Amino acid sequence: MTDSPLILAVPSKGRLQENAAAFFARAGLVFTQSRGARDYRGTLAGVPDVEVAFLSASEIVSQLASGTAHLGITGEDLIREQIADADEAVEMLTPLGFGHANVVVAVPQAWIDVRNMADLDEVAADLRARHGTKMRVATKYVNLTRRFFAEKGVADYRIVESLGATEGAPGAGSAELIVDITTTGATLAANALKILDDGVMLRSEANLVASARAPWSDRARNAATAVLTRIAAEEEARTSREVRAALDPARASALVSLAKDHGAALPYGNALGREVVLHCRGTKVFEIVAALQGIGAQDISVRAFDYLFRPTNALTERLLRRIG
Incomplete structure (x- = not known):
C-alpha cells in the first residue's frame, strides 16, 4: 500500500x-x-x-x-x-x-384504477394479453428500477432509457410510465403524472x-x-448546550441523580466548589434548568458551543x- x-x-x-x-x-x-x-x-x-x-x-x-x-x-x-x-x-x-430527492414510480393520472405496484402488474399483463407488447418504463435509473420491480413481483415490462426529461415520456407516447426523482412532485403533476401509493423506491x-x-x-x-x-x-456542538449553575456541594448526590434522569453529562465531576457544569441536548435545556432550580441551584446560565470534541465519535x- x-x-x-x-x-x-x-x-x-x-x-x-x-x-x-x-x-x-x-x-x-x-x-x-x-x-x-x-x-x-x-x-x-x-x-x-x-x-x-x-x-x-x-x-x-x-x-x-x-x-x-x-x-x-x-x-x-x-x-x-x-x-x-x-x-x-x-x-x-x-x-x-x-x-433531498425521492426515486419514484409515476403513472398517468388518467389511470384512476392504478394505485399501487400490484395494480401496475395487472396493467402489464393486460397490455401483453391485448396487444402483445410489454409495458414501457422510461427511466435513467435502470438498475434501481429492475431491483424494485423484481421485489414487487412485476416482470412483464421493458425499460426505455431516458436521455432527457423523463417526465415527458408518457405524454410523448414513448413510455406508459416513468421512474424518476422528485422533490416536491410539482413537475410530475404538471405532466399529469401521479406517484403510486407504494411507489417511493428510495428516499435519497x-x-x-x-x-x-x-x-x-x-x-x-x-x-x-x-x-x-x-x-x-x-x-455535537450544534445539538448540545452547556448549563452552569451555583449549587451547594452538599447537593452533589441530587445533582448526579438529576443528570442521570435527564440524560445529561457532568464532564468535570459533580462539583467545582459551588459551580457545577452539565452538558445536555439542546432540547433538554429548560427541563434541566427547572430541575436545577428545584434542588436549590442559583445563577443558572446556558451556553452554546462552537465545537465539542468527545473522546470518540461515531x-x-x-x-x-x-x-x-
Whole structure:
C-alpha cells in the first residue's frame, strides 16, 4: 500500500457544491483552489494530507467504487444505481441534510384504477394479453428500477432509457410510465403524472460516503480521522448546550441523580466548589434548568458551543470499523 494522501471527492458545481462547501465550512474545513474556481484540484485549509477532487456527481460515485477516492459527497440514489454491490464497496457515513430527492414510480393520472405496484402488474399483463407488447418504463435509473420491480413481483415490462426529461415520456407516447426523482412532485403533476401509493423506491439525500476499496494508508487514515473528528465536533456542538449553575456541594448526590434522569453529562465531576457544569441536548435545556432550580441551584446560565470534541465519535468509529 502506497503512503498516499486522502482523496476527498466533492461536487464541482451547482447547489450541491455550495451545500458541500457550507457543510465542511461549519466544521472549520475550507476548500482552497490555488488556481481559482476552474481548478479541479484543491486542498483543505490547515489540514495536511488531504487532496480535494472537484468532480461531477457520477464521477464521484465511480471513484468511490473503484477506490480512487477515499471519501466523497454524493446522493444515495446514484450510489445505489451505479454500484451493484454498494454495501460491499462503500460505507454511508452520514446523511448531510441537503440534496433531498425521492426515486419514484409515476403513472398517468388518467389511470384512476392504478394505485399501487400490484395494480401496475395487472396493467402489464393486460397490455401483453391485448396487444402483445410489454409495458414501457422510461427511466435513467435502470438498475434501481429492475431491483424494485423484481421485489414487487412485476416482470412483464421493458425499460426505455431516458436521455432527457423523463417526465415527458408518457405524454410523448414513448413510455406508459416513468421512474424518476422528485422533490416536491410539482413537475410530475404538471405532466399529469401521479406517484403510486407504494411507489417511493428510495428516499435519497446527499451523504458523506467512504470507499471500502481505497488504499487506506496511514496518511489517509490520519487525515480522515482529523476531518471526521471536526465534523463530529461541530455536529455535537450544534445539538448540545452547556448549563452552569451555583449549587451547594452538599447537593452533589441530587445533582448526579438529576443528570442521570435527564440524560445529561457532568464532564468535570459533580462539583467545582459551588459551580457545577452539565452538558445536555439542546432540547433538554429548560427541563434541566427547572430541575436545577428545584434542588436549590442559583445563577443558572446556558451556553452554546462552537465545537465539542468527545473522546470518540461515531463517524470515525464507523469508518475505522469498516476499513479495518
